[in-house]
Amino acid sequence: MAFQCQRDCYMQEFVTSVVACSPAELKQEINGKKEIIKGFNVKLQDTILFPEGGGQPDDHGLIGDVPVLRVTRNGAEAVHFVGSVLEVGREVQLKVDWERRFDHMQQHSGQHLITALADSMFGYKTTSWELGRQRSTIELDTPSLKPAQVEALEAAVNEKIRANIPVTVQLLSLDDPALEKVRSRGLPDDPAGPIRIIDIEGVDANMCCGTHVSNLSHLQVIKLLGTEKGKKNKTNLIFLVGFRVLKYVERSYSIERSLVSLLKTGPDDHVDAVDKIQKTVKALQKCNLNLLRDMAVLVAQNFKLNPERGNFFAFHKKEGDNEFMSIIANEIATEETLVFLTVGEEKGPGLFLLAGPSQKVVELGPRVLEMLEGKGAGKNGRFQGKVNSMARRGEVEALLLEHCRSEP
Numbered sequence: 001m002a003f004q005c006q007r008d009c010y011m012q013e014f015v016t017s018v019v020a021c022s023p024a025e026l027k028q029e030i031n032g033k034k035e036i037i038k039g040f041n042v043k044l045q046d047t048i049l050f051p052e053g054g055g056q057p058d059d060h061g062l063i064g065d066v067p068v069l070r071v072t073r074n075g076a077e078a079v080h081f082v083g084s085v086l087e088v089g090r091e092v093q094l095k096v097d098w099e100r101r102f103d104h105m106q107q108h109s110g111q112h113l114i115t116a117l118a119d120s121m122f123g124y125k126t127t128s129w130e131l132g133r134q135r136s137t138i139e140l141d142t143p144s145l146k147p148a149q150v151e152a153l154e155a156a157v158n159e160k161i162r163a164n165i166p167v168t169v170q171l172l173s174l175d176d177p178a179l180e181k182v183r184s185r186g187l188p189d190d191p192a193g194p195i196r197i198i199d200i201e202g203v204d205a206n207m208c209c210g211t212h213v214s215n216l217s218h219l220q221v222i223k224l225l226g227t228e229k230g231k232k233n234k235t236n237l238i239f240l241v242g243f244r245v246l247k248y249v250e251r252s253y254s255i256e257r258s259l260v261s262l263l264k265t266g267p268d269d270h271v272d273a274v275d276k277i278q279k280t281v282k283a284l285q286k287c288n289l290n291l292l293r294d295m296a297v298l299v300a301q302n303f304k305l306n307p308e309r310g311n312f313f314a315f316h317k318k319e320g321d322n323e324f325m326s327i328i329a330n331e332i333a334t335e336e337t338l339v340f341l342t343v344g345e346e347k348g349p350g351l352f353l354l355a356g357p358s359q360k361v362v363e364l365g366p367r368v369l370e371m372l373e374g375k376g377a378g379k380n381g382r383f384q385g386k387v388n389s390m391a392r393r394g395e396v397e398a399l400l401l402e403h404c405r406s407e408p
């Protein structure tokens, strides 16, 4: 018992008939949001749409012109989830999303090959693998894999690809003595029927329910990107097969070209250039902070030296922070002077600090907050917070000035 997609993994279109169709729901997660789609579960006489299994995701495709959103396995049957009802008994044309499927075949057969050679070359067993959207990983039962080993493994798998080795599928009954020669890496997901063996001639024979290429040359190329620390004492080997390598190179080249024009240097100097920029930015930030502090002191001194100063001081600066305002307030004797300081966009969001005689600050703080659409709190003669809009800053200043004039 096997699906047509397992007998002929290269079949892209297939005529079959609808055996059953019943209302169903599909739970999906789109951009982290859980969604329930109403539709129908369809069973067919046979299918070329692979239901997920053996680490391989399910196929997408069409039944007639109805898109298949999900294919799952229910015992020995494949269940196709579709959005609209299909008539039972009707003959239908199946079409597989070949780009997605062939990508899965390349990654999956590539995994078998890497797994086999990691075992024969180093004795590292594969404990699990994952076919990811961007890149795939093989979990190897070893605490580490040296860069030289990764290099040797990559060279070896690509040599096998160049050797044009056929990949065949054998179906063995459960009592076939030949089964004993097959290395078992976990039982197949195939729930019923004969055992399916994927045989890479002279390299590997492995039980698997997935769809595979018919010759290693169809893998084109394998790139081992590197390793990551895995679960306890295991190592994850990251790999790309076939078209994914081409796509990866295309993306890398496009990023490289953007960096050449941004950094005005060739690719070999990109790391040095970014490192230099980061160091420069850090130094400038430090310098900027010192200048801001010095300026805060000067702003306060300038006010104090003015013989005509009153009992109110207001100051706004676009670039600044809480520390900047705090230094100014500290420098000015706020027991007798009301100080209103703001930093931020002219009409946009920002920060404010109101400091002065306790009584005045307690009384005026909430009004400032209201006029600037802000959030904040105060104690000990200081009221400060974040505001949404500085648009009425001038009005606030006039109000405070008025207040200071009326009760000096």
Ligand SMILES: [Zn+2]
Binding pocket: 054, 108, 112, 207, 208, 209, 210
């Ligand atoms: Zn497999």
